[in-house]
Amino acid sequence: MILADRDIEWYLARGLLRIEPLHEDTIRENGVDLRLGREFCRFRSGAPPLDTAKPFDPEAYYQCTTLNGNGGFRVEPYEHVLATTLETVCLPDDLVGLVNVRSTYARLGIYIPPTVIDAGFCGQVTIEIIGSAYPVILHPGTRFLHVVFARTTTPVARPYRGKYQGQTGVTPPRPDP
Numbered sequence: 780m781i782l783a784d785r786d787i788e789w790y791l792a793r794g795l796l797r798i799e800p801l802h803e804d805t806i807r808e809n810g811v812d813l814r815l816g817r818e819f820c821r822f823r824s825g826a827p828p829l830d831t832a833k834p835f836d837p838e839a840y841y842q843c844t845t846l847n848g849n850g851g852f853r854v855e856p857y858e859h860v861l862a863t864t865l866e867t868v869c870l871p872d873d874l875v876g877l878v879n880v881r882s883t884y885a886r887l888g889i890y891i892p893p894t895v896i897d898a899g900f901c902g903q904v905t906i907e908i909i910g911s912a913y914p915v916i917l918h919p920g921t922r923f924l925h926v927v928f929a930r931t932t933t934p935v936a937r938p939y940r941g942k943y944q945g946q947t948g949v950t951p952p953r954p955d956p
Contacts, residue, residue, distance in 0.1 A: 782874070782928040784808055790871065796928075797869035797901075804922065805866075812881065812922040816863040816903060817846045818948045819917075837951035845948075851916035854889070858910040863949045865920060869901035872934035876926045878906065884923060888912050891924075898931060899938025902946040 782790070784806050790796035791806075798805060798813075805811050820843040829835055841861065846852060854860055870876060876896030880889055888911025896904060906924065908917070917923070942953045 780930050781809055782930060786930075787811060787928065790874070790928075795871040796874060797867070799867050800865070807925065810925050810927040813868070813904065813924040813926060814865040815917055815919050815921055815923045816865045816948065817919040818863050819844050819846070819852045820861040820949045820951060822859050822861075831954065834954055841949075841951045843949055846919055849918075851918040853914055853916050854908060854910040855914055856910050856912055860908050860910075861949045861951065862906055862908055862917070862923075863947075864904045864906075864924065867901070867903050867947075868896060868926075870896055870898055870928075870939075872898050872938045873931050874898055874928045875931060876900075876928055878904065879925050879927070880908075881923060881925050884915075887915055889915060889917075896926065897939035897941075898935045899940065900944065902944060903948065905943070905946065905950045 787796065787806050791798065791801070798811060820841040823840055823842055826840045829840060844852070868876065875898050878891070878894035878896060880891045890909040891906050894906055943950055
């Protein structure tokens with residue numbers, strides 16, 4: 780079942796779902812809108828092959844920038860970048876978040892691959908953004924993502940406690956132990 784605005788408010792009022800900071804326009808009809816944070820990471824061109832079975836240095840593959848002031852971040856045509864949400868989102872053991880780019884940005888050609896916020900996850904959400912056919916400048920603090928919450932039929936037996944739990948800012952991939 781997908782949560783309506785009243786259901787989301789019920790979860791928030793009881794502290795079962797946390798979204799911090801929570802803005803007046805965050806809760807929508809059937810989900811929440813999350814804002815872009817200030818940190819972005821570009822994929823480095825010319826990086827050496829990455830062997831996913833071995834430890835690696837994220838700095839060899841990502842160049843991260845934290846924006847200060849009112850400027851935006853330019854995403855080049857078809858470029859892949861990592862970004863983060865301004866908000867920290869903490870889900871209870873019976874909710875899953877399905878993340879999509881807001882339709883305004885989709886209509887500009889911006890795309891994000893399917894992204895799921897697992898039941899039990901708590902942290903800022905790192906997303907991959909794929910650029911449009913033309914350069915687009917994104918601004919921190921703007922409503923960028925829409926998250927639809929689906930309630931599981933029972934609380935999950937193994938809530939998320941993985942390697943990205945508690946992440947802040949953009950978190951590049953971490954190899955499995």
